[in-house]
Every structure is written in C-alpha cells, then in structure tokens.
Amino acid sequence: QVQLVESGGGVVQPGGSLRLSCAASGFTFSRSAMHWGRQSPGKGLEWVAFIRFDGSEKLYADSVKGRFTISRDDSKNTVYLQMNSLRVEDTALYYCAKDHGVGGGSIWGQGTMVTVSS
Amino acid sequence: DIQMTQSPSTLSASVGDRVTFTCRASQSISSWLAWYQQKPGKAPKVLIYKASTLESGVPSRFSGSGSGTEFTLTISSLQPDDFATYYCQQYNSHSWTFGPGTKVEIK
Numbered sequence: 001q002v003q004l005v006e007s008g009g010g011v012v013q014p015g016g017s018l019r020l021s022c023a024a025s026g027f028t029f030s031r032s033a034m035h036w037g038r039q040s041p042g043k044g045l046e047w048v049a050f051i052r053f054d055g056s057e058k059l060y061a062d063s064v065k066g067r068f069t070i071s072r073d074d075s076k077n078t079v080y081l082q083m084n085s086l087r088v089e090d091t092a093l094y095y096c097a098k099d100h101g102v103g104g105g106s107i108w109g110q111g112t113m114v115t116v117s118s
Numbered sequence: 119d120i121q122m123t124q125s126p127s128t129l130s131a132s133v134g135d136r137v138t139f140t141c142r143a144s145q146s147i148s149s150w151l152a153w154y155q156q157k158p159g160k161a162p163k164v165l166i167y168k169a170s171t172l173e174s175g176v177p178s179r180f181s182g183s184g185s186g187t188e189f190t191l192t193i194s195s196l197q198p199d200d201f202a203t204y205y206c207q208q209y210n211s212h213s214w215t216f217g218p219g220t221k222v223e224i225k
Contacts, residue, residue, distance in 0.1 A: 037214070044205065044216060044217075044218050045154075045216040046216065047213065047214035050213065057212070061213070095161060099209075100152065100164075104167070104174060105173045106152065108161040108162050
C-alpha cells in the first residue's frame with residue numbers, strides 16, 4: 001500500500017538549517033507530484049511546497065520562499081525539504097504528501113517534528 | 119492566492135445526527151476540492167476528493183457536494199469514530215490552500 005515516511009526533524013536554533021526526507025513506497029514515485037505541508041501545535045494545516053513529477057516546476061508558500069528548497073531523487077523514491085534560516089514560527093509537524101491523482105486522493109505521511117528554539 | 123473559509127468552526131452533535139459543514143473558496147475552483155478528517159496526533163486522511171468522489175475505504179455515510187465556490191460535507195449518521203476535525207482543501211492550483219477546519223464535538 002502507499003506509504004510515506006518522513007525523517008530528519010529535530011530541535012534547531014533560530015537561523016539554523018535542517019533537511020527533511022520523505023521515503024515513498026507503494027506507488028510509482030517517478031510519476032507523482034509531491035508536496036510538503038505543516039501544522040503548528042494546535043493550529044490548522046498549511047501547505048509549504050510542491051514539486052512536479054519531473055522536477056520541472058517547484059512552488060513555495062510565501063512564508064518560506066527563499067528559505068526552503070524542495071527536491072526529489074527518483075532513484076531513491078525520496079523527496080526532500082531543505083530548510084535554511086529557520087525561524088521560531090517554522091516550529092511545526094512537517095508532512096509530505098502525494099498529490100491527488102485521477103484514481104484517488106492525496107496520501108499523507110505521519111510527519112516529522114521540527115522545533116526552532118534558542 | 120485562493121482563500122478558503124469553513125463554517126461552523128465548531129459543531130456539537132450527538133451520535134446518529136446528520137451533520138453538514140460548509141466550505142467556501144474566494145474564487146471558482148471548479149470541483150478541485152478535497153475533504154480531510156484529522157484526529158489528535160494523527161495525519162490528515164482524505165475522505166472526499168474532486169468535491170464528491172469518496173476515497174476508497176471511506177464509509178458511505180460521508181458525502182460531498184458542490185462546485186465553483188461553495189461546497190458541503192455531510193455525515194448522514196454521526197458515529198463515535200467521526201468526532202474529529204475536518205478540513206477542506208482546494209487543489210485548483212498546485213499551491214494548495216486549506217480551510218481553518220470544523221471541529222466536531224460530542225454534545
């Protein structure tokens with residue numbers, strides 16, 4: 001079955017960097033667009049970034065533009081989120097998600113927690 | 119950017135009740151709308167996509183309708199497992215946006 005497993009979260013100081021990974025299985029990753037989303041403690045869902053199936057298009061939320069970079073490695077069935085210049089307000093549970101498809105809706109992983117604190 | 123709103127923000131209901139939530143988009147999104155259920159400490163789970171298509175494995179008591187800018191999610195007979203927060207999401211563009219959520223509480 002479709003599975004997404006995020007990793008790489010942790011505690012980092014403001015201004016620091018982290019790279020999140022999302023390992024995918026159970027579907028044809030190379031044909032799937034992927035997203036990152038996040039959820040701050042006690043808050044709603046926020047979309048963060050998108051990458052087209054072939055990597056030719058990348059989109060970012062205004063709140064992370066210029067600081068975060070999404071990428072993918074189809075040989076490893078993995079999508080990444082490089083997060084630089086982290087701010088306290090970036091503290092959240094970060095999810096990766098498979099794009100909605102013709103035959104089904106989006107699938108989300110269980111998330112990895114990022115805490116930005118001094 | 120497309121903005122999404124949901125009402126009500128909280129809904130108190132009893133087991134067996136028929137409940138309906140509303141989601142509105144700031145501009146037309148055709149039928150590119152999904153509904154998610156989220157329970158505390160869990161990832162969001164899609165219930166409905168393309169406004170009215172039931173995700174595989176989701177109970178038939180859930181249904182979605184609407185197009186353009188106004189959408190509804192209906193639970194025909196609320197079950198104990200349904201007490202959760204529900205989010206709508208537009209995917210008319212690849213820059214997804216979510217509504218603020220409707221929390222369904224036990225009355």
